[in-house]
Amino acid sequence: MPKDHLLLLLFFVLHQSLSIATENNQCTSSCGEVTNISFPFRLKSDPKICGDSKYELSCLNNRTVLSLYLGEYYVRHIDQTNYTIGVADVGMRKGDCSSLPRLSLSCGNFSYQDPYSACDYDSSMFYGREPSKTVSIVKCTKAVDSRLYIDASSCLDGVELSNFSSTRRRIYAMVDANVSNVETACTIELMAMTPWWVDGTNLRSYAQIHEQMVYGFELSWLPIVGKMHCKGHYYWGISSKRQIQCGSKIGKNF
Helix, strand or coil, rough: CCCCHHHHHHHHHHHHHHHHHHHHHHHHECCCCCCEEEEEEEECCCCCCCCHHHEEEEEECCCEEECCCCEEEEEEECCCCEEEEEEEECCCCCCCCCCCCCCCHHHCCCCCCCCEEEECCCCCCCCCCCCCEEEEEEEEEEEEEEEEEECCCHHHHCCCCCCCCCCCCCCEEEEEHHHHHHHEEEEEEEEEECCCCCCCHHHCCHHHHHHHHHHHEEECHHHHHHHHHHHCEEEEEECCCCCCCEEECCCCCC
């Protein structure tokens, strides 16, 4: 093949690749109250060139839905400036304190290799802000007198929980509790996530906790974006202007 033809073909391939990449990033869809569904997100109905399949969303009854770990979550908002998506379990109902998430979910379900992050990883490699907190629903064979245990029996008594016998037991909610905080007479039945900004010490009733569970939580795709953007580098960080910057030294300031 003549040299000029080869250069022309190479230019054409590069031009097509750049055009597809540009078009890929310019795809914007909407569903219900979420009007900025754009890269890396895509709706199932979008053209294949739009977004990333790992971040595919559904539009059901005019509501945007994220499928995650066999569970479904309504999407409240997508924030492209801080790389977060706000979601809420579809099983939660406002004003019905007996409603619970359909799937148990906590920070431990995620790792930095997942499309989303819910944990506060090493800030030298990953974004330091923790997007979400965890609420544990526990059942106990006896009453527990502790400020960490918020009585939820009036709402959840009679609600079917895993391995919950017919014997009357007390049910509590615990916000951001460690395993060491769980009494030997108690077992964790379900875990749910709440917004990162909630101060658990100010939640004095299960009604308040349930309200935060209904609101939902935030997930971040920033660790994956950083890893992709800084391929070949050991560390990365985010600047005050929300720009991802790559580095090669531990503790490098951005």
